[in-house]
Amino acid sequence: MARKAATARGRTLGAELLALRKHRGLTTRAAAERIGWTAATLNRTENGLRVATAEEVATVLGAYGVVGGERERLLALARDAETPGWWEPGDSIYPTPLKALIGFEAQATRITNVEISLVPGLLQIPEYARAVMLASGIPPLEIETRVATRMGRQAILSRPQPPKLLAVIDEAALLRPVGGRHVMTEQLHHLQRLARKPNIEIRVLPLDAGAHSALAGPFTILEFGRANPLVHQGGKRSISFVDSAPEVAEFVASVDTLRRTSLPPDRSVALIAKIIALKGS
Structure with missing residues (x-):
């Protein structure tokens, strides 16, 4: 079924967070409670329909116990997701x-x-x-x-x-x-x-x-x-x-x-x- 797609950066970051949650054996509800989010917010983030800020990703990583190089890699990905691409100026001429x-x-x-x-x-x-x-x-x-x-x-x-x-x-x-x-x-x-x-x-x-x-x-x-x-x-x-x-x-x-x-x-x-x-x- 064709529908409006999630953003590219949101999907990439969301897929990483989804993989982390599954690796730790957490349900959406259990993970959301640990993070302090609603299950709906976590679900939308994992599906790329909502782009988490670097601060929010840091909270998720803390809740999942992610440290070291993996934590830095995912935080860098989150910061990149917040940086507009050349095709994303505020007054973009592109549809x-x-x-x-x-x-x-x-x-x-x-x-x-x-x-x-x-x-x-x-x-x-x-x-x-x-x-x-x-x-x-x-x-x-x-x-x-x-x-x-x-x-x-x-x-x-x-x-x-x-x-x-x-x-x-x-x-x-x-x-x-x-x-x-x-x-x-x-x-x-x-x-x-x-x-x-x-x-x-x-x-x-x-x-x-x-x-x-x-x-x-x-x-x-x-x-x-x-x-x-x-x-x-x-x-x-x-x-x-x-x-x-x-x-x-x-x-x-x-x-x-x-x-x-x-x-x-x-x-x-x-x-x-x-x-x-x-x-x-």
């Missing part, structure tokens, strides 16, 4: 769902992006992104800000300890000359360069594969260190997140099927090179 997505991407350890019509946003060059936005009817005055935001999101792929990214792209998206032949050729060259990075895997769904499960629409699976995975689905007018385990499992199963249907990384890169050669002829 709440987009801020949520950027936050989840920043916290994810693995991202799986399935796209049918376009190159995934995390792999787009500025000119390609600009052409997509212009064709989507985004006001020209907003386009440059949105392009800059998209490029900012991509920084996670080159940071220390970057997330693993699996991009499954339909061949049709690679054949469509978004922005014209020159822009599309540069975009394809960019995909070739990215495919050489150890944390990025690109797989192409060839046209001759026929119908496949991704035709139902694009989606992104975000996985985290402790928090449960969730699925992002975005359209022109809406962004939704799915985090119920049975529904997430359906998307994971779809990716398993698409892995078998798609070309392996080396053949995918070879196909991209072939498309570049055809565009240059």
Whole structure:
């Protein structure tokens, strides 16, 4: 069931506190009494629907008897959760769902992006992104800000300890000359360069594969260190997140099927090179 998702930092911190409570064999009610909270407050905190302050986390850690390096690590995580990211200024121009997505991407350890019509946003060059936005009817005055935001999101792929990214792209998206032949050729060259990075895997769904499960629409699976995975689905007018385990499992199963249907990384890169050669002829 799609619903408004918890914040990325809240989910990460909450998952850590949940693991601590379970490790100590405490029920929600017993732990809440020990901390001095209501069971509802603790439940919301563990689910990421409420972000605890560093002071509150210190109280929880004291109640659970956590000391030493583990205590310092969790307090640092709590302080980080209180620090706004670059996408979270007080008068943010970014809509709440987009801020949520950027936050989840920043916290994810693995991202799986399935796209049918376009190159995934995390792999787009500025000119390609600009052409997509212009064709989507985004006001020209907003386009440059949105392009800059998209490029900012991509920084996670080159940071220390970057997330693993699996991009499954339909061949049709690679054949469509978004922005014209020159822009599309540069975009394809960019995909070739990215495919050489150890944390990025690109797989192409060839046209001759026929119908496949991704035709139902694009989606992104975000996985985290402790928090449960969730699925992002975005359209022109809406962004939704799915985090119920049975529904997430359906998307994971779809990716398993698409892995078998798609070309392996080396053949995918070879196909991209072939498309570049055809565009240059």
